[in-house]
Amino acid sequence: MMLEEFPRRANGYPSGCRCEEYLCDQVQLMIYLNNAATSFPKPVSVLNAVERAMREAPSTSARSGGEISSSAIIVRCRELLAKLFLASHSDQIILTSGATESLNLVIRGLPLQGTHVITTAIEHNSVLRPLRRLEASGAIVLSIVDCDGSGNIDPDLVRNALRANTSLIAVNHCSNVTGAVVDVEAIAEIAREANAFFLVDASQSAGRVPIDVTAMGADAVVFAGHKSLYGISGTGGLYLKKPFSLEPLKVGGTGQWSESPVQPKIMPMYYEAGTPNSVGIAALFAGVEFVSSTGVEAIHANENTIVRHIVAALSTMSNVVIYGNGLADVSIFAMNVGGYDPDDVAFLLHESSGIVTRSGLHCAPLIHRFIGTSSKGCLRISPSFFTSREQADIFIDAVSVISRSAGKRP
Ligand SMILES: Cc1ncc(COP(=O)(O)O)c(C=O)c1O
CATH class of the missing domain: 3.90.1150.10 (Aspartate Aminotransferase, domain 1)
Structure with missing residues (x-):
């Protein structure tokens, strides 16, 4: 050759x-042709948003009365994501450093001790490894449902894997290897009947296929900001159906209610301790704006x-x-x-x-x-x-x- x-x-x-x-x-x-890892190029509006955010005076969400712009963009980013995913309220959108953090937040934030968890063979390591860690410590019993030769998941196999104490079903919406899209609505029905928490990893599908979190019937839907939402790396988040249904992964400064000795129980602040990635969120806002307007x-x-x-x-x-x-x-x-x-x-x-x-x-x-x-x-x-x-x-x-x-x- x-x-x-x-x-x-x-x-x-x-x-x-x-x-x-x-x-x-x-x-x-x-x-x-590697957009499943991270998208490139980014829309020019995303590049401009990064530059604008870096040029503006630094400010952090809800921390100081005079500094409006970056906290405003965080609020607007949350609203735009809620609109894109058809969530009923923007407080249901929690912003994180990416899908990996979001998945860890859900898996470590649920009371899984002594229960059974179901996941699938098409999951990314950011689901498999947190679950395997819990399994190795004896906290959970884990079942992994097979996929077919294309990466599709048969919802009946999920149903067959149920046990009396199944507390979580974690499913990838779209395989990052074959592109197969899972029938998450059917699995949501199974989770509902079993009274199990239903976690959907939409890292690959968010921005690529329409997502309606309500119709999907999930308790949590995780997304990455830097893939098909066209934001930059270090961004992502999750939709959480029921407020406070998870323990936070991290606690710390929130810029408000500083007198409280514990993490203030306010959505989504409960899950967002620390200085937010305002530059990344400004870029994510521009990316989601691009996706929504296109x-x-x-x-x-x-x-x-x-x-x-x-x-x-x-x-x-x-x-x-x-x-x-x-x-x-x-x-x-x-x-x-x-x-x-x-x-x-x-x-x-x-x-x-x-x-x-x-x-x-x-x-x-x-x-x-x-x-x-x-x-x-x-x-x-x-x-x-x-x-x-x-x-x-x-x-x-x-x-x-x-x-x-x-x-x-x-
Ligand atoms: C299906 C799936 N889940 C989770 C992740 C992790 O995303 P991030 O690296 O943004 O945390 C990826 C990234 O490739 C993915 O493809």
């Missing part, structure tokens, strides 16, 4: 690229068109394997090129054509047993709203070169 065989390196904007207006120098040098449906339709185009082309290549249903419910899918280690494919794509993908297990170790990628993992492809057809074609051509060369191997 010769480097010249590859499509041209992405050394300028492909014409018609949707991210022309969202220009950032680095974008010109790469085709970024429309989640429009984002979903755009991304799906690109994924379907790529999957259709890859399906004609004899030694390319696509895991999952291939027509991912969201714009994430997994693949391998026969005869190649996924790390090598990721390396070749990057070195030849400036294409950024992610190889390996993707922090979701259990799903690989079910999709058949336990030994070396797979290559994950995750375009965003900003991925153009021309960029997708460069990716397709680059995979085609690798696949043809793999075919020639003895």
